Amino acid sequence: MDVVSPELNSSLPDEIMDTEAMAMEEDPPAETPAPSSHSAAEPAQVPMETEVPEIVSLCPATAPTQKTEALTTLTATDSALCGVSAGTQLVVTSSSSSGPKMATGTAAVTAAQPGSPVVGQSVAKLSAPFAPTSPANHQLIINKVAADGKSPAAALLKQEGQKLLVTGLSKTGQPIVLALPNTWSKPATSQGAGADAKTQPTQFKVVSAGTKPITKKTPVSTAGPMITKLIITKALNNKGLTSQATVTPVVTGRVLAQSTPVTPPRTITIGETISTTPQSLSSSASSNSKVAISPLKSPSKVTVAAQPPNSPQKPMAVPLNVALGQQILTVQQTASTSPAKAGSSQSTAQTVKPVQTVAVGGVNTSQFKTIIPLATPPNVQQIQVPGSRFHYVRLVTATTGNTAQTANACTTTNPTTIQPAKPMVMNTAAVRMSVPIVPAQTVKQVVPKPMTSAAQVVSSSQTQQRLIMPAAPLPQIQPNLTNLPPGTVLAPAPGSGNMGYAVLPAQYVTQLQQSTFVTLASSSGFSAPSSIQTQARLPLNGLSPSEATSRPRKPCNCTKSQCLKLYCDCFANGEFCNNCNCVNCFNNLDHESDRLKAIKACLDRNPVAFKPKIGKGKEGESERRHSKGCNCKKSGCLKNYCECYEAKIMCSSICKCVGCKNFEESPERKTLMHLADAAEVRVQQQTAAKTKLSSQISDLLTRTTPAISSGGGKLPYTFVTKEVAEATCDCLLEQARKAERYNQPQAVAERLILEEFGHCLRRIISSAAKAKTDCSINC
DNA sequence: GAGTTTGAAACT
DNA sequence: CAGTTTCAAACTC
Known part of the structure; x- marks a missing residue:
């Protein structure tokens, strides 16, 4: 699979880079040692990255004979994982054998596939020594095994009792859920198979949706720095429910390639079945028991939003039509409402889950990374980067063969939901696209506004989305991705043909996220709503998550800027104009080229133009402060003209304001605050009163609604006839x-x-x- | 709703 | 980097 060029990688946001950093250039797939060898005590040399806990990359080397396609990529950063990677080998064994039979308690992750090459040496290694077992049980158990059983990493895991939940979709759309139980420390039965037999690894149950046959071998990206994050890429062979799981190549860095026959969706659960950890999604961020896979510094917690397995019983299909260029892609999301099924091989659902969401939660829920790959080629992965206003969408092209396959799978799963769409003809080379697309605030649980532009996402319903990208090749612009606003189309990676980096507008992602989250919510038994909201709520410009979430975006009224300058709030927030009052608006996909140029111009002027202005202040100072400070001269910084005041923060030392009254002890500010509070209270009271009154009236009407009698209008409860x-x-x-x-x-x-x-x-x-x-x- | 004020963004 | 202009939001009437 083709991967983003090193240049692009280097330009990617740090968060992204961290994720990708794991590139395992050191070990070419062919040279990858056999799984058994990995099970040995030989610790993989894992590049450590800064404060971020070392990241374990579970990327098996690609077998020379295997032709695979990039699949699910799980990126996670975690101390625990890091520890694993650094000190121990990770063997990922996919096996159809039942979970209970799997050895547990060790620090090794094993992927079962006999004869399959394993792991990149760079870090954790994925080996596949599992005896293929019952096909029905499409479980992939990843056992973390310390080489010597005394691995520090293992100890770390045990000590913290962390829980890792990783859910994702393979490139073919198969959901993969990795769940690391909080019962890490609990020794389980020893595993009889593989070199790990001696150890007592904690169980990782890996259940994934069936994979598609991949006809094409894609190059694996080796470019890029070592990742600090855990990247787990795996393809499962579910063919006929009987095929052996095949852990294939991995990708160091970014995309994993793997070939596997199409099969029912599988869910990979590490350690526990999803059903046993229903709280994982919703409480993952706040749960201390979980291992945080975070690009940030969250050593003790790893939260990965899981993509629930498809459940045949209550599948919720969310077809997503994506038009790229002039072609339309159909992506279907299928959610299962029966979490208990997740762990079983029967998860079966024939459907493929195109959307993968990987949320890497940092401490206290404020840090996440979400990757939502779409099953259809190109896969679209949404990445929600902590601390960033934007959401990133990673588009990975799949082979045409896969495309057809995906379409078929979707049809099989839920024909009624499938939208007639042309499969997108993709280059055989996969392209990874990572671009900021949405400000955090837009990822809120609100009904997305309908797109006004035909070229934009059209959501006819909750279950149908359509992404339409400009057909014409976009300019070869490679702006600083770190600060890139949504809507940008990047230059194609080398060898990727016409494929480029497309940035989806906020609405796209909002819709996409909604459907995805719904899918997640309905399946796997997690309390999706809470988790979703948690994920969606990222601080925005100083606004608390709740504020950002609850506050609808105001339509702009630009008349002269064409909404292509930072004067425009929509543009500044990285959103497309939607339902705005602007005149001659170019902030839409119809004018993507101009928009890209404008973005580039803004970034040229100010590389951080699209970054939140409200960030953390210096130590000892207020938690939030304006990154540049205001320059107010007449407003006393007590009106909304002042960006500090507007953000409800006080001016700081970096402000250049004159006559500032927006400081802690300011009586004027206190007065204003009191007034504002009082006004807010009044509004709340009024709202509550209205609500109550409305409720009472409704109740009264309900109780007194007379039943019409046959006798001409007499009503039993009518007081006065x-x-x-x-x-x-x-x-x-x-x-x-x-x-x-x-x-x-x-x-x-x-x-x-x-x-x-x-x-x-x-x-x-x-x-x-x-x-x-x-x-x-x-x- | 029109006009004014304001300060950030853009420009020179 | 400073001064000026442009711009759209905030504000006032």
Whole structure:
């Protein structure tokens, strides 16, 4: 598979690079030692990267004979994993044998495939010594085994009892879930197979969706620095549910190639079945028991959003039509609502999951990395990088053969959901695309706005999405990807033909994420909503995640900038204009070329133009502060003209403002804050009151809604019917006549009438209550 | 809603 | 880098 050129890699954001950094150039696949050898104590030399915990790359070398395609790539950074990589060998064994039979407790990850070459030497090694077992059980168990059983890495894992959940899709769309149980430390039964038999490795259950046959052998990218993140790439051979899992080549760095026959989706669970760890997604970020695979410094936690296995029982297919160029790709997402099935080989669902989401959670949920590859070629991987406003989409082309296969799989899975679409003709060489596409705030759980441009994503429903990319080749622009806003199309990687880097607009991703998350939520039993929201909530420009999430993007009103300058908030936020009031807007895919140029121009002027302005301040200072500081002169920094005030932060030492009143002790600021708080409270109260009133009215209507009787409109619970009103009036008139008859004063007459009215009301109410009671009894 | 004010972005 | 202009949002009436 073709991979991004080194140049592009170098230009990628750090987060991305970290993920990719694992490139295992050192060990060509062919030279990869046999799995058995890996099981030995020989520790792989893993390049350590900075503070980030060493990353383990579970990338088996590609067997010379294997023709494979890049599949699922899991990237994770974790101390535990790092420890593993550094000190121990990771053998990934995919095996159909039942999980219980698998050895557990060691630091080795084994991928079962007899005879399959294993692991890159650079780090963790993937070996495949599993006796192929029952096909029905498409479990891949990755056992982490210390070479000598005393590996520090193993110890680390045991000590922390971390949990690793990795879910992803193979390139062919097969979901792969790696779950590292928090029961790391718990010794399990020894594994009889492989060199790991002596060890007591913790079990990794790897269940993946069936893979497709890959006809093409793609080059593996060796370029790029060593990754600090864990990259697990694996292809499973599920052919006919009986085939052996094949761990193939891996990719150092980026894309893994692998050839495997198409099979039902499999879920790879490390350590535990998904069903046993339902909380993983939702609570992963906050759970200390989990191993954090994070590009950031989160040594103790690794949270990887899992892509739930397809479940035949309740498949939720989310077809995604992607038009790249003039071609349309159909991507279908299938979610399973029955997590228990995840671990079983029967996961079976014939469907292929095109979308892969890998969320690498940092500490406290604020750091994530999400990769959502689309099953169809090119695979689209969404990467949510912690600390970045943008979401990155990684597009990996697949072979045409795969494309057809994917389409078929989708059809098989859920024909009704499949959208007629042309398979995209891709170059045989796979191209990885990594570009920021969406500001974090856009990844919120809100209904995406409909795209106004035909060239943009069209979402006809929650289950259908269409990405349309410009047909014309885009300029060979390779802006600084680190700060690249959405919508950019990058120059094609060498050998990738026309393929380029396409940046999807925020809406695209929002929609895509929604569907993906829904899929995740419905399957595997995780509390998807929470996890999704957690993932989606990244700090944006100083706004708390909740704020960013709840605040809808304001439409711009640009008239002269064509929305291609930072004046435009949409553009500045890396979004396409959508439902805006702008005039002559170029901030859309219709003008992708111009947009790219504008982006490049902005980046030329300011390399960090698209980075959040609100970031962490110096130590000891406020947690959040404006990266550049404001320059207010007249507003006293107490109006929204001031970017600091607007972000609800106080001015800092780097501000150049004049007459600043936006500081902690400022009485004006306090007053404003109080007023603002009071106003907010009022609004909340009003909202609550309205809600309550509405609820009460609704409830009242519900309770008093009369059932129409057959007799002409009489309603059992109606207090005042026509007859009752007439009778009441008669009573009142009778009182009036009585007063008149006895020449009573008017005041007395009025009193008599009112009293009678009161009597009538009481009788009406009493009758109504009785009728209601009777009805409730009879009905 | 029109006009004004404001400060960031863009330009020189 | 500083000064000026442009621009769109925030604000006022």
